[in-house]
Amino acid sequence: MADMLNVKDLKVHFHNAPEEKFAVNGVSFSVKEGEILGLVGESGSGKTVTAMSISGLLPKNRADFFGSITLDGSEIFQCSEKEILSILGDKLGIVFQEPMTSMNPVMRIGPQIEEALRVHTNLSKDERRQRALEAMAQAELGEPEKVYKKYPHELSGGMLQRAMIAAAIISRPKLLLADEPTTALDVTIQAEILSLLRRLNMEHNMAILLISHDLHVVRRLCSRVAVMQQGKIVEEGLVEDIFKNPQHPYTKKLLDAIPTRDRKLI
Amino acid sequence: MKKGNLFLYIGGAISAIMSFLIILGYFWTPYSPTAMNVGAKFQAPSLEHLMGTDNFGRDIFSRVIDGAGTTFFIAVSVVAIGCALGILIGSLCGYYGGLPDIILTRICDSITAFPSFLLALVIISIMGSGKYNIIFALGILFIPSFARIVRSEFARYRDLNYIKSARLMGAGSFRIMFRHILPNTFPVLLSAITIGFNNAVLSEASMSFLSIGIQPPDASLGSMLSDSQIYLGSAPWYALGTGAVIILLILGFSLLSEGLQRMSKNG
Numbered sequence: 400m401a402d403m404l405n406v407k408d409l410k411v412h413f414h415n416a417p418e419e420k421f422a423v424n425g426v427s428f429s430v431k432e433g434e435i436l437g438l439v440g441e442s443g444s445g446k447t448v449t450a451m452s453i454s455g456l457l458p459k460n461r462a463d464f465f466g467s468i469t470l471d472g473s474e475i476f477q478c479s480e481k482e483i484l485s486i487l488g489d490k491l492g493i494v495f496q497e498p499m500t501s502m503n504p505v506m507r508i509g510p511q512i513e514e515a516l517r518v519h520t521n522l523s524k525d526e527r528r529q530r531a532l533e534a535m536a537q538a539e540l541g542e543p544e545k546v547y548k549k550y551p552h553e554l555s556g557g558m559l560q561r562a563m564i565a566a567a568i569i570s571r572p573k574l575l576l577a578d579e580p581t582t583a584l585d586v587t588i589q590a591e592i593l594s595l596l597r598r599l600n601m602e603h604n605m606a607i608l609l610i611s612h613d614l615h616v617v618r619r620l621c622s623r624v625a626v627m628q629q630g631k632i633v634e635e636g637l638v639e640d641i642f643k644n645p646q647h648p649y650t651k652k653l654l655d656a657i658p659t660r661d662r663k664l665i
Numbered sequence: 666m667k668k669g670n671l672f673l674y675i676g677g678a679i680s681a682i683m684s685f686l687i688i689l690g691y692f693w694t695p696y697s698p699t700a701m702n703v704g705a706k707f708q709a710p711s712l713e714h715l716m717g718t719d720n721f722g723r724d725i726f727s728r729v730i731d732g733a734g735t736t737f738f739i740a741v742s743v744v745a746i747g748c749a750l751g752i753l754i755g756s757l758c759g760y761y762g763g764l765p766d767i768i769l770t771r772i773c774d775s776i777t778a779f780p781s782f783l784l785a786l787v788i789i790s791i792m793g794s795g796k797y798n799i800i801f802a803l804g805i806l807f808i809p810s811f812a813r814i815v816r817s818e819f820a821r822y823r824d825l826n827y828i829k830s831a832r833l834m835g836a837g838s839f840r841i842m843f844r845h846i847l848p849n850t851f852p853v854l855l856s857a858i859t860i861g862f863n864n865a866v867l868s869e870a871s872m873s874f875l876s877i878g879i880q881p882p883d884a885s886l887g888s889m890l891s892d893s894q895i896y897l898g899s900a901p902w903y904a905l906g907t908g909a910v911i912i913l914l915i916l917g918f919s920l921l922s923e924g925l926q927r928m929s930k931n932g
C-alpha cells in the first residue's frame with residue numbers, strides 16, 4: 400500500500416532553545432493508506448512538535464525545520480502557505496488534546512464543525528448543515544440537531560471532543576492527526592472515543608496518526624507503533640512484538656508503567 | 666446582577682429618550698430652531714416653551730434638540746472613523762506583530778502623548794473649521810485608543826487553541842482575524858465605543874464652546890453653551906437646558922455601557 404504520510408529525517412530547532420537542543424531530532428516514519436500508526440513517548444519527547452510540523456503551520460520565524468514531510472504526494476516544506484491551507488481541513492484533519500479550549504466560545508457548535516466546508520467548498524448553507532449533522536452522527540454526538548445550535552460552554556468535555564472529531568472528519572480527510580485525543584477525558588469516555596476512532600478508520604479507510612504518552616491507548620487501536628524519546632524514534636514495529644519483546648530500555652520502562660494484569664491480557 | 670440591570674435599565678431609558686428626541690429633531694421640532702420672535706425673548710420655561718426662549722426669542726428646546734443632533738452626528742462619525750481604522754490597524758498589528766507593529770504602535774503612542782485638544786487645534790487651524798473638518802480631526806485623534814485596545818486583544822487571541830484549530834481547518838488569515846477573533850473582542854470594543862462616544866461629545870462641545878468648532882448658522886451643544894454664558898444672569902435656563910442635555914447624553918451612554926459590561930461579565 401502507498402504511503403499516506405512520509406516523514407523523513409525531520410529535525411526541528413526552536414530559536415529560543417540552546418544551540419544543540421533539537422525538539423525533534425531526526426525522526427522518520429510513515430503512515431500507509433488506511434493505517435493507524437501510534438506515536439508514543441513521554442512528555443516533552445517531541446510528539447506535538449512532530450504533529451505540528453506535519454500541519455505545516457509551525458511559525459517559520461520561531462523555528463528551523465530540516466528533512467522532508469510528504470503528505471499524499473505534497474512536499475509540505477515546499478508548499479506555500481496557501482497550498483498548506485488548502486490541504487488543512489481537507490486532506491488532513493487534526494484533533495487536539497484540549498477539547499475544552501479548542502472551540503470558539505462566541506460561535507455556535509454547528510458553524511464551527513462546518514468551518515472546513517466553508518473554507519474548502521462552495522456548498523450551500525443547507526448542504527453544509529446536512530453534512531455537519533452527518534459528521535456529528537458519525538462522531539456519535541447525541542441529538543445533533545440540538546447540539547448544532549449550542550455554544551461550547553453548554554457541552555461536556557467528551558461532547559466537545561466528539562464535536563472536534565466531527566469538525567476534523569467533515570470533509571472526509573485521508574489522514575487524521577490525533578494528538579492525545581483522550582488525555583483530558585475520563586476513562587469511560589476515553590474508551591468510547593478510541594472505539595469511535597477505530598470505527599472511522601475501518602468504515603472510511605481514514606489513516607490515523609495517533610499520538611499518546613500511553614502505550615495502553617495505542618495498543619487498543621494500532622497495529623504499528625513508534626516509540627519516541629528526546630526527539631528521536633528509539634523503537635518501531637508491530638504492537639504485539641513490542642509488547643512481547645521490547646528491545647529498547649526506554650520502551651521497557653514505558654511498558655512497566657502499565658499494570659501487569661493488563662499486560663497478561665494480550 | 667440586579668444592580669447591573671439597574672445600570673442597564675436607567676442608561677438604556679435615558680439613551681433611548683435622547684436618541685428618540687435627536688432623531689425626531691432631524692425631521693420635526695416644536696418650533697423652527699432659527700425662527701426669531703422679538704416679542705417673546707428671554708421667556709422663562711413654560712408649557713409653551715419647555716426650556717424658555719433666548720435673546721432672539723427662539724425656542725431653546727427646539728434649538729437644543731437641533732444642536733444635539735449636530736453634536737450626535739459629529740460624535741457618531743468620529744467614533745465610526747476612529748473605530749473602523751483602529752480595528753484595521755490594531756488587528757493587523759496584533760495578529761502579525763513584527764516591525765510594522767512596532768512602528769505603528771510608536772506612532773499611536775506619540776499621537777496620544779500630545780494633548781488631543783492641541784492636536785485638534787493644529788489640524789483645524791490648517792484645514793479651517795466646520796463640521797466635516799472637526800469630524801476628520803477628531804476621527805484621526807481617536808484612532809490610537811481603539812487601535813491599542815484591538816491590538817492587545819488580537820495579540821492575546823492569536824495563540825489561543827481555538828484560533829489555532831480554526832487555522833488547522835484551513836481558514837486563511839483574513840477569515841481568522843475578522844470571523845474568529847473579532848467577535849471575541851466585541852465586549853471590550855463596546856465599552857471603548859461608549860467611552861469614545863462620550864469623549865467625542867465632550868471634545869466637540871469644548872471646541873465649539875471655544876468657537877473653533879461648529880460655525881453659525883450651524884449650532885451644536887457646545888456653541889449654544891458658549892452663547893448662553895452671556896445671558897447667565899438674565900436667562901439662566903438657556904445654559905441650564907443646554908448643559909442638562911449634554912449631561913444626559915453622556916450619562917445615558919455611560920450607564921448603558923456599564924450595564925452592558927456587568928451583564929456580559931455575569932454571563
Ligand SMILES: Nc1ncnc2c1ncn2[C@@H]1O[C@H](COP(=O)(O)OP(=O)(O)OP(=O)(O)O)[C@@H](O)[C@H]1O
Nearest residue numbers: 413415416422441442443444445446447448449612
Ligand atoms: N514554541 C516552542 N518554543 C520552544 N520550545 C518548544 C516550543 N514548543 C515545544 N518546545 C519544546 O519542544 C520539546 C518537545 O515538545 P512537545 O510539545 O512536542 O512534547 P510532547 O511529546 O508533545 O509532550 P506532551 O506529552 O507533554 O504533549 C519540548 O522540550 C519543548 O520544550
Ligand SMILES: [Mg+2]
Nearest residue numbers: 446447448578
Ligand atoms: Mg504534546
